[in-house]
Amino acid sequence: MTTSLTEIAETSRSVAAARGRNDKRDRIASALRALDPDVRAIGIAFLMGELVQGKIGIGWAAIADLDVGAAPRPPTLTLIETSRILDAIAETKGAGSATQKKRLLGSLFARATDLERDLLRPLLRGGLRQGALDGVVLDAIAVAAELAPAAVRRAAMLGGSISKVGADLLSEGASALGRYDLVPFRPILPMLASPIGDLEEALGQLGQAALETKIDGARLQVHKDGDEVRLYTRALHDVTSRAPEIVSLVRSLPARSLVLDAEAIAFDASGRPLPFQETMKRFGRKSSASGPPLVARFFDAVHVDGGSLLDAPLRERRDALASIAPEATRIDSIVTGDLETAEAFYATAIAQGHEGLMAKSLEATYEAGARGASWLKIKPTHTLDLVVLAVERGSGRRERWLSNLHLGARDPTNGGFVMLGKTFKGMTDAMLTWQTEKLRALAASDEGWVVHVRPELVVEIAFNDVQESPHYPGGLALRFARVKRYREDKSASEADTIDTVRAIFAKSRAK
DSSP: OBOOOHHHHHHHHHHHHOOSSSHHHHHHHHHHBBBOOHHHHHHHHHHHTTTTOOOOOHHHHHHTTOOOOOOOSSOOOBHHHHHHHHHHHHEEEEEHHHHHHHHHHHHEEEEEHHHHHHHHHHHTTTOOOOOOOOOHHHHHHHHHTTTTHHHHHHHHHHHHHHHHHHHHHHHHHHGGGGGOOTTTOOOOOOOOOEOOOOOHHHHHHSSSEEEEOOOOOOOOEEEEEETTEHHHHETBBBBBBGGGHHHHHHSSSSSEEEEEEEEOOOTTTHHHSSHHHHHHHHSSTTTSSSSOOOEEEEEEEEEEEEEOOOOSHHHHHHHHHHHOOGGGGGGOOOEEOOOOHHHHHHHHHHHOOOOOOEEEEEEOOOOOOEEEEEEEEOOOOOEEEEEEEEEEEGGGGGGEEEEEEEEEETTTTTEEEEEEEEEEETOOOOHHHHHHHHHTTEEEESSSEEEEEOOOOEEEEEESEEOOOSTTTSSSSSSSSSSEEEEETTGGGGSOOOOHHHHHHHHHHHH
């Protein structure tokens, strides 16, 4: 049975080289069958590019700075040993923790072979992309466990962890399926929305639909059973202690047991939403129950008084929500197929300072953890012409390219550039090939992981908003930045300025 890290590293490389989805699935399934029962959850997580520990407080700089010498031969690291070291890193906190984390990380890499290091680096950075997306891994689990893919997906949805559920199904087969059902205090992965260009396209796809104000808050899943209430984030972390005012609201709702989808948000004295970061102060690593008062706005009901509504159409779930949550606690919504009515509702949402709209099929069941075509999000977007300041080497499928762009706006006061963030999104393979050749020709210095380039190449970037950020010298960063196209027709002197970015930020704050 497989217990070594190197066997997972070999599988990861093999999957990255595979061309088709079915080929990737079958290679993963073969590896899953061979995993020792004690390491199945770890192996599944690694193949998905995740850690069972979640975030462990290691940045790319700490990985880039490692100097551990030549790799040993033959391989000796087991998956359990690797996971235990990662546990120790995750649990190291307080004064001197950065030094201790780096020492532990160094001890791990000192024992890892070159192949294992090639797996660990992107895995720890959160950038392992070999094509083993969640759906491919779930299909591989179904093949390896000889179960129907739909049954495996539902179990993972209700279990909240693909690696944990996958390990159970591989060990116990069909008998483990009955363990996963929707009950209070077992959070499920949230259903997600796909972006779409505009309302006309959304209604053309859905017909008559439920339109909801898209609030820029913190996604919460609220659970209640009797007087006990718990709140979970979209990542399924328990944040009950962070929002006692929402706990009190949920406790007051007339259902004995329930599971509802909600957004938590803070408003100013005039009733306009505060920036997303103000809301998130209540849910960050150093947060507490202090900060701006939060309110909940409910928008879906997936369990009410002992009955699961996962397989009920949205129209029924909306009725169930309306029966237990007062209108003032629900997200504003209408049902329409008329474009003029929809556009008026959209304009109102934007005027009130919200992000945009959600358009949802009234017949759609709740597809937890899925991002499909039955929930669509419509948001106004901005574009800026920015300058590429540096680029990071790709990993996984992109390892042969320069991928993640460092973006800067022009500073007219000193002739320099102000970094606004990074993006690897929106790039086709052809674009990656072109930009790799172009940026290599512009290289000014090479730090191994990051290549700094002469600030000459202009790229058009689409983004949703500008937010405050302590991580960049200008104090601002782009939200959801993605590449639209390169502007070879423009010189760096024609790029947008930091003043333009500040104006966008000021306007969004004023709204």
